[in-house]
Amino acid sequence: MIYVVGHKNPDTDSICSAIAYAELKKKLGIEAKPARQGDPNPETKFVLEKFNVELPEILTDGSNKKVILIDHSDVAQSLDNLDKAEIVEIIDHHKIGDITTPNPIFFLAMPVGCTATVVKTLYDYFEVEIDKKIAGILLSAILSDTVIFKSATTTEKDVKAAEELAEIAEVEDIRSLGIEIKSKLSAIDKLTAREIIKRDFKDFDMSGNRVGIGQIELVDLNIIKDRKEEIIRDMEKLKREGGYHSVFLMLTDIINEGTELLVVTDDPAIVKKAFGKNLDGNSIWLKKVMSRKKQVVPPLEKAFSY
Amino acid sequence: MIYVVGHKNPDTDSICSAIAYAELKKKLGIEAKPARQGDPNPETKFVLEKFNVELPEILTDGSNKKVILIDHSDVAQSLDNLDKAEIVEIIDHHKIGDITTPNPIFFLAMPVGCTATVVKTLYDYFEVEIDKKIAGILLSAILSDTVIFKSATTTEKDVKAAEELAEIAEVEDIRSLGIEIKSKLSAIDKLTAREIIKRDFKDFDMSGNRVGIGQIELVDLNIIKDRKEEIIRDMEKLKREGGYHSVFLMLTDIINEGTELLVVTDDPAIVKKAFGKNLDGNSIWLKKVMSRKKQVVPPLEKAFSY
Numbered sequence: 001m002i003y004v005v006g007h008k009n010p011d012t013d014s015i016c017s018a019i020a021y022a023e024l025k026k027k028l029g030i031e032a033k034p035a036r037q038g039d040p041n042p043e044t045k046f047v048l049e050k051f052n053v054e055l056p057e058i059l060t061d062g063s064n065k066k067v068i069l070i071d072h073s074d075v076a077q078s079l080d081n082l083d084k085a086e087i088v089e090i091i092d093h094h095k096i097g098d099i100t101t102p103n104p105i106f107f108l109a110m111p112v113g114c115t116a117t118v119v120k121t122l123y124d125y126f127e128v129e130i131d132k133k134i135a136g137i138l139l140s141a142i143l144s145d146t147v148i149f150k151s152a153t154t155t156e157k158d159v160k161a162a163e164e165l166a167e168i169a170e171v172e173d174i175r176s177l178g179i180e181i182k183s184k185l186s187a188i189d190k191l192t193a194r195e196i197i198k199r200d201f202k203d204f205d206m207s208g209n210r211v212g213i214g215q216i217e218l219v220d221l222n223i224i225k226d227r228k229e230e231i232i233r234d235m236e237k238l239k240r241e242g243g244y245h246s247v248f249l250m251l252t253d254i255i256n257e258g259t260e261l262l263v264v265t266d267d268p269a270i271v272k273k274a275f276g277k278n279l280d281g282n283s284i285w286l287k288k289v290m291s292r293k294k295q296v297v298p299p300l301e302k303a304f305s306y
Numbered sequence: 307m308i309y310v311v312g313h314k315n316p317d318t319d320s321i322c323s324a325i326a327y328a329e330l331k332k333k334l335g336i337e338a339k340p341a342r343q344g345d346p347n348p349e350t351k352f353v354l355e356k357f358n359v360e361l362p363e364i365l366t367d368g369s370n371k372k373v374i375l376i377d378h379s380d381v382a383q384s385l386d387n388l389d390k391a392e393i394v395e396i397i398d399h400h401k402i403g404d405i406t407t408p409n410p411i412f413f414l415a416m417p418v419g420c421t422a423t424v425v426k427t428l429y430d431y432f433e434v435e436i437d438k439k440i441a442g443i444l445l446s447a448i449l450s451d452t453v454i455f456k457s458a459t460t461t462e463k464d465v466k467a468a469e470e471l472a473e474i475a476e477v478e479d480i481r482s483l484g485i486e487i488k489s490k491l492s493a494i495d496k497l498t499a500r501e502i503i504k505r506d507f508k509d510f511d512m513s514g515n516r517v518g519i520g521q522i523e524l525v526d527l528n529i530i531k532d533r534k535e536e537i538i539r540d541m542e543k544l545k546r547e548g549g550y551h552s553v554f555l556m557l558t559d560i561i562n563e564g565t566e567l568l569v570v571t572d573d574p575a576i577v578k579k580a581f582g583k584n585l586d587g588n589s590i591w592l593k594k595v596m597s598r599k600k601q602v603v604p605p606l607e608k609a610f611s612y
Contacts, residue, residue, distance in 0.1 A: 096396070096407040102604045104401050104417040104459070111410040125431065153410070298408045 002088060003059050005035040005079065006115075007072035011200050012044045012144040012181070014071040016137040017115040019056060020130075021070060021091060024119065027128050032068070035059035037079065041199060043144060043184040051136035051169070071115040073097035073107075076203045091118055093153075094293055098205075113151060113158040116141035120161040135168035140181055147217060147254045148178035151290040179219075182254055186219045193227065193234035197249055204297065206304035209245035212238070213300075215292050217252045221260060224251055228262070232282045235264045246270065248300075252290055259289040261296070273303035308394055309365050311341040311385065312421075313378035317506050318350045318450040318487070320377040322443040323421040325362060326436075327376060327397060330425065333434050338374070341365035343385065347505060349450060349490040357442035357475070377421040379403035379413075382509045397424055399459075400599055419457060419464040422447035426467040441474035446487055453523060453560045454484035457596040485525075488560055492525045499533065499540035503555055510603065512610035515551035518544070519606075521598050523558045527566060530557055534568070538588045541570045552576065554606075558596055565595040567602070579609035 004022040006014025018034040025032035034056035040048065048055055059065070062078070062085030069090045074097030075082055087101050092109040110118045116138040123130050130138070142162045146154040149162075166174050188196055201214035218224060224231075231249065239247045246265035253259070261284050263271055268279050277284050289295045310328040312320025324340040331338035340362035346354065354361055365371070368384070368391030375396045380403030381388055393407050398415040416424045422444040429436050436444070448468045452460040455468075472480050494502055507520040524530060530537075537555065545553045552571035559565070567590050569577055574585050583590050595601045 090402070093410055095410050096405065096413055098404070098406055099402065100404055101402040102607050104399055104599065105415065106417055107402055107413055107415040109411065109413040111412055293410065301408050 002030065002032040002066045002068055003035045004032055004068040004070055005037060005059055006070040007074075007077040007202070008037045009198065009201050010036050010038050010040065010044070012041070012047055013115050013141040015040055015044050015056065016047065016053075016141040017091070017119050018070045019053060020116065020119050020134045020138050021068065021122070022056075023131070023134055024123055024126065024128055025068070028126060033057070041185060042187065043181055046184045047137055047140040047144075047181060051133045051140070053133050053137055069099070073099045073109065074204075075099055076205065091115060091122070093118055095297070110157075112155045113149075113153040114142045114145035116145070117155075117158045117161045120165065121157070130165070130168055132169055135165040136171065139165040139169055139171060139174070140177070143174070143178035143181050147252070147290055148175060148182060150254060150257055151294075152288075153291045153294045182217060183219055185217055186223060188216070188218075188223060188227075193231045194238070196224075196227070196231060197235060197238060197247075202292070204301075206245075206301050209304055210243055211246050211248070211300065211304070212242065212244050213248045213250065213292055213296060215250040215252060217254050219253075219255055221251055221253045221256075228283075232262055232264065235262060239264050248296070250289075250292060250296060254290070257288055257290060259286045259296075260284070261286055261289075270300070270303050273306065274299040308336065308338040308372045308374055309341045310338055310374040310376055311343060311365055312376040313380075313383040313508075314343045315504065315507050316342045316344050316346065316350070318347070318353055319421050319447040321346055321350050321362065322353065322359075322447040323397070323425050324376045325359060326422065326425050326440045326444050327374065327428070328362075329437070329440055330429055330432065330434055331374075334432060339363070347491060348493065349487055352490045353443055353446040353450075353487060357439045357446070359439050359443055375405070379405050379415065380510075381405055382511065397421060397428070399424055401603070416463075418461045419455075419459040420448045420451035422451070423461075423464045423467045426471065427463070436471070436474055438475055441471040442477065445471040445475055445477060445480070446483070449480070449484035449487050453558070453596055454481060454488060456560060456563055457600075458594075459597045459600045488523060489525055491523055492529060494522070494524070494529060494533075499537045500544070502530075502533070502537060503541060503544060503553075508598070510607075512551075512607050515610055516549055517552050517554070517606065517610070518548065518550050519554045519556070519598055519602060521556040521558060523560050525559075525561055527557055527559045527562075534589075538568055538570065541568060545570050554602070556595075556598060556602060560596070563594055563596060565592045565602075566590075567592055567595075576606070576609050579612065580605040 004018045006018045022032045022034040036056050061080045063081045066086045073092050090107045093112050093115050197214045204211045235247045249262040251260040310324045312324045328338040328340040342362050367386045369387045372392045379398050396413045399418050399421050503520045510517045541553045555568040557566040
């Protein structure tokens with residue numbers, strides 16, 4: 001049995017692409033099942049319920065397992081004891097990470113907005129028909145990851161894949177589905193500060209420094225205005241607990257297309273180096289910045305490497 | 307301009323796949339040219355002359371260059387100053403190496419016998435016609451890397467790709483072409499011991515130890531019998547000069563399908579751990595072993611990791 005599993009703190013792409021790719025493998029005659037490294041967020045729950053797809057089982061330890069890694073190629077974002085797992089494939093759309101293998105494997109990364117687009121490409125390559133349900137969750141993953149095609153990572157391939165998937169899933173209004181999906185994560189009133197920070201949080205090793213970057217996408221930044229101080233205090237706490245050099249939280253406004261970046265760091269100059277702007281308190285506004293992967297991680301990695 | 311370049315100490319696959327992939331890029335409207343990190347071996351020279359294809363220019367330093375890496379994903383096998391290059395794609399068929407990127411890129415590795423098979427797959431995917439000359443060198447690369455389909459790395463995909471390429475290249479007898487190609491590297495009488503060792507030599511970092519593994523494929527091991535002592539003395543010299551923990555040389559008999567492994571090492575027990583056999587002097591016979599990548603590197607990496 002091969003487990004198809006996305007990254008830690010799973011988002012909609014990570015869970016839906018794992019489900020869809022496991023399904024493709026099964027249709028190609030390979031025993032595979034999807035898994036997830038953590039609880040689904042409210043957006044992912046909504047998507048799975050809407051398209052009537054079962055939540056995959058949980059898997060956090062790779063020991064003695066055959067695994068296909070989805071939506072990541074970094075050890076820090078992968079299963080515990082990854083060195084004791086047999087990695088048989090990697091399917092991703094991020095920068096190439098530090099995972100290595102002792103044997104040749106199939107590794108496909110594409111510079112597109114969503115792993116679901118890569119999975120769609122592979123269905124097409126193998127000429128395997130996509131089920132209606134699977135088309136629905138792949139479409140949802142694309143709308144989620146590309147922020148309804150507004151993220152800088154969005155490519156023509158994502159838009160084309162989404163249109164084709166919408167046809168199969170019989171979704172008539174793609175944009176309405178997108179707003180419905182994205183609004184699920186804007187409901188933050190019932191969340192603790194830590195839940196907001198950790199909603200979609202990733203660890204990075206930047207030139208030997210531990211750096212954590214969270215992101216929350218909101219239909220309106222006013223929703224979160226009154227809670228910023230509380231969140232920053234908790235980011236400071238998380239920084240101490242986790243031994244981080246810096247903890248960032250992207251408050252991304254998906255309608256006005258920009259990000260307020262909250263920052264707690266040992267070295268405030270790193271923000272100026274990376275983004276050309278001085279911190280205003282614990283925050284800077286980054287116009288047009290929507291993508292952690294494409295617009296936040298690369299300048300930070302460069303700034304840390306100096 | 308994007309440079310398409312294979313690994314250090316280039317073999318036929320590394321040079322021919324770079325040429326063919328640069329050609330595909332050009333046909334897709336992208337400015338690209340092939341390059342090589344070193345001199346072609348006699349086999350590669352023969353192949354390029356036979357199909358009337360120009361030798362690519364040399365490129366050893368990645369500084370300020372846009373590059374597509376072919377047939378490797380390890381820093382040690384790549385361009386000097388790779389951290390100053392912009393890697394735009396990686397096309398490979400080896401184990402996943404330690405190259406990382408700051409941005410998402412196209413990375414395709416397939417567990418097949420030859421990068422040329424991956425390149426052929428991409429021509430087919432983009433529905434681009436393969437020129438007769440290009441088909442000839444891709445076919446030659448497959449015959450070379452899979453040792454005329456005898457290597458353990460050979461897959462059905464390699465055989466199918468070779469058959470389709472032979473048709474385009476108007477090669478009637480694939481096996482005869484294979485033997486003609488492979489015999490070029492059996493001509494060792496004019497080579498120094500160092501040239502024999504370095505013919506196809508790769509550096510590895512195995513659990514912090516520097517390990518070098520060369521391979522020479524011969525139509526008959528008797529050709530090299532009288533020179534073994536001289537070669538082992540020179541391997542000892544290379545080991546000292548390069549600060550290696552171990553230097554291995556695979557003398558691969560492509561007709562009888564097996565490898566005599568010559569060994570100079572700080573720890574002879576590593577050979578027993580890796581291959582279950584004690585050294586006989588400086589040598590062991592490995593029946594059916596033809597592939598460094600699949601049958602020599604993985605057991606050695608495992609042995610070093612204990």
